[in-house]
Amino acid sequence: MQLKNVIIAHKAGDPLSRSIAEKCARQLEKLHCHVLMGPSGIKDNPYPVFLASTMQSIDLAIVFGGDGTALAAARHLSPDGIPILAINVGGHLGFLTESFEEFKDTEQIWERLIEDRYAIERRMMLQASIFEGNRTNLEPVTERFLALNEMCIKPASADRMITSVLEMEIDGEVVDQYQGDGLIVATPTGSTCYTVSANGPIVHSGMEAITVTPICPLSLASRPIVIPSGSVVSIWPLADYDLSTKLWMDGVLATAIWPGHRVDVRMANCQAKFIILRENYSYYQTLQEKLLWAGARIHYNNNSRN
Structure with a gap:
């Protein structure tokens, strides 16, 4: 070097x-x-x-x-x-x-x-973009956001605990609607951070996979899921009367999400390189x-x- x-x-x-x-x-x-x-x-x-x-x-x-x-x-x-x-x-x-x-x-x-x-250890990252309206709109309305640990979609309010309603699609197919504190979409690196605190799975950091973990869901049927790294996770905020839903990247606020917005999360086209x-x-x-x-x-x- x-x-x-x-x-x-x-x-x-x-x-x-x-x-x-x-x-x-x-x-x-x-x-x-x-x-x-x-x-x-x-x-x-x-x-x-x-x-x-x-x-x-x-x-x-x-x-x-x-x-x-x-x-x-x-x-x-x-x-x-x-x-x-x-x-x-x-x-x-x-x-x-x-x-x-x-x-x-x-x-x-x-x-x-x-x-x-x-040695150099390469770690998978996630990228997220916000789209408006239906799937015919292919141009994102925000910049690309990157995360090494996780993308999290959850509400933020200074005076009350808000229950979010989120619909999740994987590769365009509706998988579930979640009611609770939010959703975590994480890399294997992030599986030992916020995800493990939400009872998600621990995934070896050398793998390429995406985990989706609900945060305190109101249904016991809502469970964490591990999907291939090539999948696209789409999340729609529903019933957001307070307009409080936010996208967080590695615990840092990325942007607000409005009803009618769709958050697409996928594997990023770059990797983090850490020297060992x-x-x-x-x-x-x-x-x-x-x-x-x-x-x-x-x-x-x-x-x-x-």
């Missing part, structure tokens, strides 16, 4: 991540690397400025923070195929990030990157550690395995 143009994003409002980012920027500049650095957070989005301020291709994005910071980087950088090195500084679970222990010897990290001694530094990386070990499964707390001898 060449390190000529590098983005460094640090978690907004976190002094530690900013301090580490500044240290890395100084080191990379000594290697004749052009560094673009800034905060990333709910009110801070540095990526459009980063991408517009250089005519050269970006070789790498280094992100200091938690999963939310890594998700923001994936949404903005994946269309350009920019690999992301996400380091857990000030985060909580850290499903998408490398541990800070792996990053302490930064001089060695730059050497490994230049010598291509790392750990030589003993294991998806199942990550599940044990992050979800605190019994295997991570209680260990029994299994002599039959040997």
Whole structure:
């Protein structure tokens, strides 16, 4: 990997991540690397400025923070195929990030990157567009929205809990009408986030599949479903008298949805690329550690395995 143009994003409002980012920027500049650095957070989005301020291709994005910071980087950088090195500084679970222990010897990290001694994990993403009227209208009325974890359709209100009524189609065929708190359309990466909290299935991040999980449905017959990655999930808001239905991408508000709108969610034509530094990386070990499964707390001898 060449390190000529590098983005460094640090978690907004976190002094530690900013301090580490500044240290890395100084080191990379000594290697004749052009560094673009800034905060990333709910009110801070540095990526459009980063991408517009250089005519050269970006070789790498280094992100200091938690999963939310890594998700923001994936949404903005994946269309350009920019690999992301996400380091857990000030985060909580850290499903998408490398541990800070792996990053302490930064001089060695730059050497490994230049010598291509790392792995890249590609993760499927979702894209959503809003259409108006019936299916004869083929032009979306909004921009394309991207998500690495999930697209969620649910109402938002400051003063009351609203029950949503949503009709779902898969590849143009009506599957069900859901009454409840909303619907989650997720990638395998997102299956361990909001989806698992709604009792959805955990899907290996190396797969290409789409899960649809109802949030607190009023019918016990409404169950999660796993469908092929090539499917198109269409969702229509019904009986939305308060005009409160919203589309959320990775927990961030994307846009409001009106009655007569249709949300089409499908696999995106780009993938998130995460750099893996750990030589003993294991998806199942990550599940044990992050979800605190019994295997991570209680260990029994299994002599039959040997």
